[in-house]
Amino acid sequence: xxxxxxxxxxxxxxxxxxxxxxxxxxxxxxxxxxxxxxxxxxxxxxxxxxxxxxxxxxxxxxxxxxxxxxxxxxxxxxxxxxxxxxxxxxxxxxxxxx
Numbered sequence: 657x658x659x660x661x662x663x664x665x666x667x668x669x670x671x672x673x674x675x676x677x678x679x680x681x682x683x684x685x686x687x688x689x690x691x692x693x694x695x696x697x698x699x700x701x702x703x704x705x706x707x708x709x710x711x712x713x714x715x716x717x718x719x720x721x722x723x724x725x726x727x728x729x730x731x732x733x734x735x736x737x738x739x740x741x742x743x744x745x746x747x748x749x750x751x752x753x754x
Contacts, residue, residue: 669738
């Protein structure tokens with residue numbers, strides 16, 4: 657596992673997101689944390705969400721079935737908090753690796 661996956665899942669997700677957006681010049685009202693919303697707060701586009709998914713899978717060295725999180729009833733979810741991403745990752749880490 658890499659440098660991001662040292663702490664809790666929430667800490668890892670927040671650290672990876674902070675790393676992804678560090679050069680974006682965002683003027684955030686509050687620091688990146690579990691309640692930060694990917695689209696509303698951090699201006700993520702779909703390609704950025706894909707980069708986050710890839711970074712998390714690399715960090716934990718396993719597939720994390722993000723389609724289950726990102727799709728509901730055949731449509732993409734509009735926005736997610738970092739806590740929601742972390743909860744998904746935690747649930748997948750508790751199940752056997754595929």
